[in-house]
Amino acid sequence: xxxxxxxxxxxxxxxxxxxxxxxxxxxxxxxxxxxxxxxxxxxxxxxxxxxxxxxxxxxxxxxxxxxxxxxxxxxxxxxxxxxxxxxxxxxxxxxxxxxxxxxxxxxxxxxxxxxxxxxxxxxxxxxxxxxxxxxxxxxxxxxxxxxxxxxxxxxxxxxxxxxxxxxxxxxxxxxxxxxxxxxxxxxxxxxxxxxxxxxxxxxxxxxxxxxxxxxxxxxxxxxxxxxxxxxxxxxxxxxxxxxxxxxxxxxxxxxxxxxxxxxxxxxxxxxxxxxxxxxxxxxxxxxxxxxxxxxxxxxxxxxxxxxxxxxxxxxxxxxxxxxxxxxxxxxxxxxxxxxxxxxxxxxxxxxxxxxxxxxxxxxxxxxxxxxxxxxxxxxxxxxxxxxxxxxxxxxxxxxxx
Numbered sequence: 001x002x003x004x005x006x007x008x009x010x011x012x013x014x015x016x017x018x019x020x021x022x023x024x025x026x027x028x029x030x031x032x033x034x035x036x037x038x039x040x041x042x043x044x045x046x047x048x049x050x051x052x053x054x055x056x057x058x059x060x061x062x063x064x065x066x067x068x069x070x071x072x073x074x075x076x077x078x079x080x081x082x083x084x085x086x087x088x089x090x091x092x093x094x095x096x097x098x099x100x101x102x103x104x105x106x107x108x109x110x111x112x113x114x115x116x117x118x119x120x121x122x123x124x125x126x127x128x129x130x131x132x133x134x135x136x137x138x139x140x141x142x143x144x145x146x147x148x149x150x151x152x153x154x155x156x157x158x159x160x161x162x163x164x165x166x167x168x169x170x171x172x173x174x175x176x177x178x179x180x181x182x183x184x185x186x187x188x189x190x191x192x193x194x195x196x197x198x199x200x201x202x203x204x205x206x207x208x209x210x211x212x213x214x215x216x217x218x219x220x221x222x223x224x225x226x227x228x229x230x231x232x233x234x235x236x237x238x239x240x241x242x243x244x245x246x247x248x249x250x251x252x253x254x255x256x257x258x259x260x261x262x263x264x265x266x267x268x269x270x271x272x273x274x275x276x277x278x279x280x281x282x283x284x285x286x287x288x289x290x291x292x293x294x295x296x297x298x299x300x301x302x303x304x305x306x307x308x309x310x311x312x313x314x315x316x317x318x319x320x321x322x323x324x325x326x327x328x329x330x331x332x333x334x335x336x337x338x339x340x341x342x343x344x345x346x347x348x349x350x351x352x353x354x355x356x357x358x359x360x361x362x363x364x365x366x367x368x369x370x371x372x373x374x375x376x377x378x379x380x381x382x383x384x385x386x387x388x389x390x391x392x393x394x395x396x397x398x399x400x401x
Contacts, residue, residue: 034085034163035081035085035087035161035162035163035164036085036086036087036163036164036165036166036167036351036354037087037088037089037157037158037161037163037165037166038051038086038087038088038089038166038167038169038346038347038350039089039090039091039154039157039166039167039168039195039200040052040088040089040090040091040169040171040346041090041091041092041133041168041169041170041171041188041191042090042091042092042170042171042172042173043088043089043090043091043092043098043126043130044090044092044094044095044097044098044101044127044130045092045171045172045173046101046105046110046265046310046338046339047171047205047338047339047346048090048092048171048346049098049101049105049123049339050110050111050339050340050342050343051088051171051342051343051344051347052088052098052122052123053102053105053111053115053116053119053122053123054343054344054347055088055122055347056122057115057118058071058083059082059083059084060119062115062118062119063112063115065083065344066344067341067343067344068344069344069345069348069370069390070347070348070351070352074391075391075394078355078394078398079355079358079359079397079398080351080352080354080355080397081351081355083347086347086351087129087161087163088125088126089126089129089130089131089157089166090126090129090130090131091130091131091132091133091150091153091191092130092172093132093133093134093136097123097124097127098123098124098126098127099116099123099124099127102115102116102119102123103116105310105339108310109337110309110310110337110340129157131153133150133187133191134146134187134190135187135190143184143185143190143193146190146194147190147193147194147197148194148197149194150190150191150198151195151197152198153194154166154168154194154195154198154200155198158198158200164358165200165201165354165357165358166198167200167201167202167203167349167353167354167357168191168192168194168195168200168201168202168203169349170188170191170192170202170204170205170206170208170210170229171205171206171342171346172188172206172208173206174206174207174208175187175206175209177209178213185213185215185216186208186209186213187208188204188206188210189209189210189211189213189215189216191210192204192210192211192213192216193216193219195225196211196216196220196225199223199225200225201226201227201353201356201357202228202229203227203229203350203353204227204228204229204230204231205229205230205231205232205342205345205346205349205371206229206230206231206232207230207231207373207374208230210229210230211376212229212230212376220363224362225357225362226356226357226361226362226363226364226365227353227364227365227376228349228364228365228368228371228372228375228376229374229375229376230372230373230374230375230376231372231373231374232342232345232346232371232372232373233370233371233372233373234336234338234341234342234345235312235314235334235336235338235341236259236261236300236316237287237373238383239332239334240257240287240288240316241287241291241381241382241383242382242383243318243330243332244287244288244292244381244382245382245383245384247292247318247320248291248292248293252320252321252322253320253321254288254292254296254318254319254320255296255297255319255320255321255327256296256297256298256317256318256319257296257297257298257316257317257318257319258297258298258299258300258316258317259298259299259300259301259314259315259316259317260300260301260303260314260315261300261301261302261312261313262303262305262308262312262313262314263302263303263304263305263308263312263338264304264305264307264308264309264311264312265306265308265309265338285299285300286373286374286381287373287381290380290381291381291382298317310337310338310339311335311336311337311338312334312335312336312337313333313334313335314332314333314335315331315333315334316330316331316334317331318330318331318332345371348371349368349371352365352368352393352394352397353365353368355397356397359397359398364376364377366378366379366389367379367389367390367393368390368393369386369389370383370386370387370389370390
């Protein structure tokens with residue numbers, strides 16, 4: 001999916017204009033119980049397709065909910081929307097239909113053989129709700145016009161499908177961080193602003209700017225909407241958030257921590273851009289600094305290997321000192337399918353954020369730091385502490401309806 005603004009019309013000074021986006025602070029339970037929309041930015045990408053197909057498969061009892069934290073005991077009976085109640089739609093700049101994309105993923109071993117046929121109706125229904133994203137080359141609309149158009153798509157989705165609410169989740173390709181003097185909002189921020197304007201909670205699963213743009217700060221604060229992000233923690237950083245605290249707790253001195261990622265598919269192509277890779281690596285490095293107390297020597301390198309498709313390999317080389325200065329090394333290798341790792345987390349986040357909205361919560365949701373490399377607000381970086389906060393959050397969400 002395209003993430004670069006290409007229009008050249010005059011920039012807007014107010015990304016949200018004068019449209020109301022809701023009151024400030026908790027507003028009490030919002031709306032009646034009903035189907036919940038999941039509006040995916042990058043809706044025809046690998047992660048989105050896997051999430052839609054996987055939700056249908058689990059809801060139908062065709063597969064177990066492996067990887068879905070919200071389907072484990074601490075989160076049961078907390079009033080989360082059921083998988084069968086989720087209705088999918090989204091924005092994308094590509095035209096490949098979801099059933100076709102699912103067939104491609106099955107051919108690559110990402111989805112089980114036969115699953116695209118088994119859930120074809122659900123994939124087709126979601127594909128029918130995907131609207132053109134942007135801005136695309138030649139689009140002369142300014143930021144305000146694009147935000148209005150995207151917000152109108154969201155409102156229409158909620159109205160036509162009779163939804164209690166819709167959660168917007170950004171799973172598009174990573175975009176470079178905008179320069180300080182950029183006159184236009186990056187695409188991720190246009191979609192984030194549209195979510196606020198349409199009254200929808202927002203989740204940024206990517207390292208892209210989204211709601212973090214300074215021109216959206218006040219609108220996010222005053223919207224009365226919950227939001228969470230950014231950059232989903234699915235592989236190498238997940239492991240770092242476990243190993244970093246281990247070294248610190250055992251008083252072992254980490255001298256250097258270097259990593260390499262081999263990626264294929266859309267992620268690999270997007271992260272071949274050094275500016276996009278820098279945005280991605282910032283979260284990886286921050287986890288080490290937070291868990292170890294200081295950033296060790298070493299960097300993370302990302303290489304695009306198209307033949308890997310949706311699979312990735314991550315190596316880490318950790319040099320550390322033990323008792324009496326004995327020098328030692330730990331090396332790790334993580335090989336996995338990024339779409340399969342991310343998709344259950346997308347479903348978790350949509351369900352948890354929807355419930356938070358229903359309960360009248362607003363602003364950033366620090367308890368969802370468990371899912372992110374670079375959480376919106378100050379939160380512990382160690383996975384164990386993050387999980388404890390997530391369980392406590394689930395308890396605060398209350399019981400069943």
